Amino acid sequence: MSKTSIGRDTRLCMSLAARPGTFGSRFHNHLYEQLGLDYVYKAFTTRDLAAAVAGIRALDIRGCAVSMPYKERVIPMLDGLEPSAAVIESVNTIVNEDGRLTGYNTDYTAVRTLLEGAGLDRAAPFQLRGSGGMAKAVAAALRDAGFAHGAIVARNEDAGRALAEAYGFGWHATPGDAGDAVLLINATPIGMAGGDADALAFSDAAIDAAAAIFDVVALPAETPLLKAARAAGKVTISGTEVAALQALDQFVLYTGVRPSAGQVEAAAKFARG
Template structure:
């Protein structure tokens, strides 16, 4: 935590149904390392309108937003930037003197990673999942020029809805798809009852060109481990969560930390 807290300290926060520690550890590490008079704290709420009103009234500088608040907060804000408008989902609120602006740095992070890894928009893809984060990933791919792909989702209603939004097809199962970019945006591979499951089969991974698992904790999911064993390029959820958090930090503070400092903050937050 920052070495000083006084009347001039700026508060940043997060709102989530189940607050975690990553954002708190990551942001406060950077505040301290850069000697910025900020502090970050995670919250949950049963009254979203009051919480957003508190951000405005108390001068809270920024707020990270997680499910189930990413869409519900939009009518409570004053402006929505393109990154959030593209997917009707906000994961970051910035307070400029009582004027609340919504962004989506998940969308921004995925866009950056696809470009960084040089994945061709001509690559046929299979994206497993149809929730809020799946929407951010699918729309980032759509806007990067990807046009050949399937949304793989057991829930037909949400799967078809996301497929229509992103310009892809919907299927309840990935069997038989000729997908060369595999993307998991479900809890498969996280800690708990699905911790050891594969989001895609070994045969599907074997023919893929790139494997992308958005699960951040653990970063080495069964899918990522298998892809590494098969010498496939991988994009991990840890990369996504760090990149989106860096963009939030920049929006809150106006300061962009260098890559070495970001790596140390990420190791601290993920450790």
């Protein structure tokens, strides 16, 4: 089965990000084509978030993925939040039901699934670098997956302390202040294409001391942190893995259709180019 051509009844899905990538567009559009669904997906950025969200409602756009730096800022513009998004106070998915916009957080479920499947020691210490919307989803997933001994590393003391206190973790301003950790997680733009693309979120010494490295940055697929971790023989979890799992949940929310495992694997491979 193949997708029909774009027409007046085609449903539009979209994404909003400061630095739009191609993964979501390629993933969703590939599945629309394979499943013969009359949808199309387009990535956007915006200088006016409120107007962009109003456009979702006004143009009957079915769904919208939300990336940095909009995951928290978008909340007051929505009509309601699904429970996990409300608890985390971070939205990465908007679903439009007849003009009512509801916020979801599929990052949380993706991250928790990957953490629980990685065979990591839940009693070992971790460092989570970041305090924004993605860091909130990761912190919640860590706690709910049974990781109790760790620290939030964030230069913004107010945001860092608030996140740490919400989940029972410690706070430090820099990674060096937090000591060695078995699990290192980057939930900042460090290493992202277009920003601090060549920077490492953690030092070489911290990487050597760790057993596992998790970088939520999905663009590029091979960040400097992941390259260093793999060269050092560490267990790794990548942002592209998060992107595929959370995009699958978005796809189901938007279309009501759940692709097979093989179709998802093929779409993720296609999306990675």
